[in-house]
Amino acid sequence: MAVPLFETENLEFSYNSRQSRPSLDNINIAIHKGVRAVVLGANGAGKSTLFYQLNGVLKPKKGVVKYNGKPIDYSQNSLYALRNEVCVAVQNPDEQIFSVTVEEDIAFGLFNTGVHREIIDKSIDDALFKVGMAGYRKKPVSQISKGQRKRVALAGAFAVNPKVLILDEPTAGLDPQTSCEVMEAIDQISITGTSVIISTHDVDLAYAWADEIYVLKNGKMIYSGEPGAFFSDKKSVISAELAIPHSFSVNSYICSMRGESETPYPRTDSQVICKILPSDAKVGKIRLIRTSKSVPDIGKIDERIGIYGFNTRRLFMDSGLPVDYNFNAVEHCIIEALNGNNVTLYCDECIADKIDSRIKSLSQFGKCPEVI
Amino acid sequence: MSGSDLVNISTKNLSFSYKYSYTKSLNNITINIKNGVKTVILGSNGAGKSTLFFQLNGVIKPDIGSVKIDGVTLKYRRKDLKFARSKIYIVFQNPDEQIFGQTVEDDIAYSLRNIGMSKDLIAERVEDALFQTGLTEIREKSTLQLSYGQKKRLIIAGAIAMRPKVLIMDEPTAGLDPQMSLEVMEIIEYLHYNGTTIVMSTHDVNLAYAWADEINVLRKGELIYTGVPETFFSDLPAVYSSGMILPSIFVINKSICSMKGISEAPHPRTETQLFSKLASGPKGTLIIADIKNIENIPEGTHIGVFGVIAKKTVNDRKLKVDYCFNGFELCVGDCISGTNATLICDAGCIPLVEYKLSILRNMGSDIPYRTLGRGDA
Numbered sequence: 001m002a003v004p005l006f007e008t009e010n011l012e013f014s015y016n017s018r019q020s021r022p023s024l025d026n027i028n029i030a031i032h033k034g035v036r037a038v039v040l041g042a043n044g045a046g047k048s049t050l051f052y053q054l055n056g057v058l059k060p061k062k063g064v065v066k067y068n069g070k071p072i073d074y075s076q077n078s079l080y081a082l083r084n085e086v087c088v089a090v091q092n093p094d095e096q097i098f099s100v101t102v103e104e105d106i107a108f109g110l111f112n113t114g115v116h117r118e119i120i121d122k123s124i125d126d127a128l129f130k131v132g133m134a135g136y137r138k139k140p141v142s143q144i145s146k147g148q149r150k151r152v153a154l155a156g157a158f159a160v161n162p163k164v165l166i167l168d169e170p171t172a173g174l175d176p177q178t179s180c181e182v183m184e185a186i187d188q189i190s191i192t193g194t195s196v197i198i199s200t201h202d203v204d205l206a207y208a209w210a211d212e213i214y215v216l217k218n219g220k221m222i223y224s225g226e227p228g229a230f231f232s233d234k235k236s237v238i239s240a241e242l243a244i245p246h247s248f249s250v251n252s253y254i255c256s257m258r259g260e261s262e263t264p265y266p267r268t269d270s271q272v273i274c275k276i277l278p279s280d281a282k283v284g285k286i287r288l289i290r291t292s293k294s295v296p297d298i299g300k301i302d303e304r305i306g307i308y309g310f311n312t313r314r315l316f317m318d319s320g321l322p323v324d325y326n327f328n329a330v331e332h333c334i335i336e337a338l339n340g341n342n343v344t345l346y347c348d349e350c351i352a353d354k355i356d357s358r359i360k361s362l363s364q365f366g367k368c369p370e371v372i
Numbered sequence: 373m374s375g376s377d378l379v380n381i382s383t384k385n386l387s388f389s390y391k392y393s394y395t396k397s398l399n400n401i402t403i404n405i406k407n408g409v410k411t412v413i414l415g416s417n418g419a420g421k422s423t424l425f426f427q428l429n430g431v432i433k434p435d436i437g438s439v440k441i442d443g444v445t446l447k448y449r450r451k452d453l454k455f456a457r458s459k460i461y462i463v464f465q466n467p468d469e470q471i472f473g474q475t476v477e478d479d480i481a482y483s484l485r486n487i488g489m490s491k492d493l494i495a496e497r498v499e500d501a502l503f504q505t506g507l508t509e510i511r512e513k514s515t516l517q518l519s520y521g522q523k524k525r526l527i528i529a530g531a532i533a534m535r536p537k538v539l540i541m542d543e544p545t546a547g548l549d550p551q552m553s554l555e556v557m558e559i560i561e562y563l564h565y566n567g568t569t570i571v572m573s574t575h576d577v578n579l580a581y582a583w584a585d586e587i588n589v590l591r592k593g594e595l596i597y598t599g600v601p602e603t604f605f606s607d608l609p610a611v612y613s614s615g616m617i618l619p620s621i622f623v624i625n626k627s628i629c630s631m632k633g634i635s636e637a638p639h640p641r642t643e644t645q646l647f648s649k650l651a652s653g654p655k656g657t658l659i660i661a662d663i664k665n666i667e668n669i670p671e672g673t674h675i676g677v678f679g680v681i682a683k684k685t686v687n688d689r690k691l692k693v694d695y696c697f698n699g700f701e702l703c704v705g706d707c708i709s710g711t712n713a714t715l716i717c718d719a720g721c722i723p724l725v726e727y728k729l730s731i732l733r734n735m736g737s738d739i740p741y742r743t744l745g746r747g748d749a
Contacts, residue, residue: 147417175416175575201549243550
């Protein structure tokens with residue numbers, strides 16, 4: 001088996017000796033490369049503390065943290081090398097913003113990691129675009145809202161293009177569409193090769209996004225593995241002070257009503273709808289179009305249009321083409337098709353295959369829209 | 373609870389800009405907040421939700437337009453503001469901006485002392501507010517040592533102690549983890565049921581949909597919608613242009629109805645309402661027990677808790693409970709699936725539970741229930 005990206009062995013940590021219990025108690029995790037990992041837990045469960053162990057900001061009191069199979073060495077040089085590859089975006093942006101203007105702040109991280117000056121300019125533009133803050137480059141950070149500062153902090157992390165991106169509550173405090181935009185950026189980054197680890201207490205988000213979840217409760221890890229099995233144990237969910245995701249309870253109820261098996265667990269609205277769709281239902285087609293560098297010729301179609309991916313978004317925004325589903329478009333297009341209508345989804349070349357297979361994987365739940 | 377349409381707070385053509393700002397934070401807002409109506413102000417970050425709230429009790433004075441409270445136009449003299457603030461209380465989003473006392477009980481008493489209330493009455497009010505928010509145990513704790521969730525509950529306790537007619541809450545569940553938000557929502561539900569008019573701001577569409585009678589949607593300082601949530605969420609361009617998304621339950625109901633060829637209305641807003649609409653087959657019985665009847669609970673059912681007092685009693689007596697939060701939803705979920713369940717709740721909450729069951733009945737599921745110590749219903 002491959003060497004895990006991150007591995008901890010009997011990790012223990014307390015902030016001071018007077019604590020009644022350690023902040024992290026005997027944590028053993030193994031997060032593999034490319035796996036979408038979520039650390040789930042209530043406020044105070046130890047999520048952020050765990051993250052600070054992973055990039056060497058905090059040193060465990062007992063146990064080891066290994067990165068790519070090697071224990072982290074806490075010398076200045078190796079920490080510098082580690083942080084070049086592993087980037088943590090903390091929950092509160094104000095702890096991570098150091099500069100006067102938005103662009104300076106994003107450049108700060110880039111300078112530190114030794115990126116060439118000529119590349120920096122474009123990197124700043126790209127990173128701001130990814131978080132929907134393209135027009136804010138010259139703004140003073142003191143004049144933008146907290147949600148916007150949060151996105152600047154995320155853009156700073158995206159800009160350095162790390163191998164591993166660790167995001168502490170990336171959507172906390174953001175409104176729904178902005179959250180979707182940020183999650184879309186994270187999705188694309190993870191599809192194109194960066195390993196992403198997220199912490200959250202938003203169970204719906206965790207359930208929809210994660211391949212694997214690590215559940216923390218009072219500093220102890222009480223579950224690791226695929227999300228479905230955890231949420232089917234109501235008692236553990238409640239004792240970890242979490243809630244049951246909407247998709248999970250809707251599915252479990254509908255299955256008990258129909259006397260069907262709850263697995264495979266649908267994790268998004270579209271998967272739920274797919275599962276309850278009658279077998280004779282008429283399903284629309286999804287026209288998946290890979291966008292190239294030039295503006296696509298939409299022509300005259302009376303189907304709804306969705307866009308997904310940075311490049312596509314930029315093309316459509318620059319040219320002012322009409323779009324129906326601007327965000328969370330994959331999900332929207334699938335639901336539209338399941339409701340019997342044809343739709344068109346424009347998406348970036350580099351993620352198109354993944355999106356294609358994501359749509360096709362719906363067949364495990366029931367009738368799935370044809371991709372053309 | 374008053375069912376009258378008497379307007380409690382209203383604004384007329386209200387506009388406001390912050391100093392040095394080129395754009396209007398609020399532009400020509402005319403809004404009516406009615407007595408007893410669960411009102412949500414929905415909007416993305418920066419839409420103007422908090423700015424609007426500060427107009428409603430006179431913290432900020434509009435540039436143009438006016439605010440009326442119980443039909444009387446608000447003047448900004450000291451006496452008028454004092455009157456407005458005795459009726460309307462704002463709970464801020466960030467609790468650190470609103471906690472002044474050294475200890476929990478001291479903080480709750482702070483506003484009461486400010487309005488010159490007698491010592492005896494203050495003691496009584498503080499006691500009651502501590503109890504309703506489940507903070508009695510930590511009444512002497514320093515406010516510096518509280519967790520975020522405790523601070524949120526403390527500022528709600530401060531509000532409860534003032535017994536305002538209208539309670540305005542700015543993002544009451546923001547930053548809370550799932551169980552704590554449900555706990556706060558239970559407190560809010562209880563207060564509303566007992567006659568306080570509650571207005572809350574949020575950008576959580578699922579929460580807004582489940583709770584609100586009426587939503588007011590703000591977009592970049594303009595009011596773009598007022599009315600029942602369903603009409604707004606049926607208008608996709610409006611939803612998207614205001615930075616919102618569709619609530620999960622709304623999407624699922626819509627798809628199921630279009631598949632089955634049935635009407636989308638009545639619109640379920642919660643999971644149990646959705647299940648009630650879809651369910652067929654026999655239902656389990658919901659056994660409702662107030663805390664005096666805990667000993668009489670039959671064995672063999674799942675047990676849930678609803679209400680702060682019930683929760684505290686269950687904790688103190690170390691009773692084994694299956695659903696220690698979101699008790700109503702989870703117990704009723706069991707009943708719809710055909711098994712019996714028991715809900716332990718505050719005596720004062722029983723009518724509220726009955727009311728919630730009546731909504732499920734309208735959705736199509738008549739869940740039989742009996743209240744312990746009261747004979748069979």
